Amino acid sequence: MVSTALLLNRHMDCIQLTGIRAYGYTGFLPEEQVLGQWFEVDLTLWLDLSKSGTSDRIEDTLDYRNAIETVKQLIKTSKFSLVERLASAIAEELLRLPAHPDQPVVEQVRVQLSKPAAPIPDFGGRITIDITRTR
Numbered sequence: 323m324v325s326t327a328l329l330l331n332r333h334m335d336c337i338q339l340t341g342i343r344a345y346g347y348t349g350f351l352p353e354e355q356v357l358g359q360w361f362e363v364d365l366t367l368w369l370d371l372s373k374s375g376t377s378d379r380i381e382d383t384l385d386y387r388n389a390i391e392t393v394k395q396l397i398k399t400s401k402f403s404l405v406e407r408l409a410s411a412i413a414e415e416l417l418r419l420p421a422h423p424d425q426p427v428v429e430q431v432r433v434q435l436s437k438p439a440a441p442i443p444d445f446g447g448r449i450t451i452d453i454t455r456t457r
Contacts, residue, residue, distance in 0.1 A: 334429055335371035337386055340364040346397035348408045361397050362438055368430040384420050405451050409435040413455040430456045
């Protein structure tokens with residue numbers, strides 16, 4: 323049996339937004355919630371783009387500026403202990419887009435949330451949470 327997520331990936335259009343950066347206060351260590359750190363997000367939003375593909379009207383698509391602003395606001399204002407929770411909150415909010423009833427709905431979202439400078443001794447890499455959620 324094929325999962326719904328696989329069917330959506332094969333049959334839906336998508337918008338990819340990469341390199342969204344914001345400074346936030348999510349983290350397990352107390353200093354992370356006080357001092358903060360940079361977060362980076364890459365998104366894939368699956369939705370039907372057929373109407374806007376023929377109409378050439380912004381009203382017929384998801385205005386991705388709203389998605390970018392949603393991500394930035396959540397990073398800036400959230401104080402979760404875990405980046406997994408922040409990634410889930412981002413996905414939940416993006417699945418609620420759009421605000422305009424005539425625009426297509428986001429059916430599925432992939433959130434890749436990274437901490438490029440996690441406060442871990444002797445670790446210079448990045449930590450990325452990668453989640454996919456479906457409406």
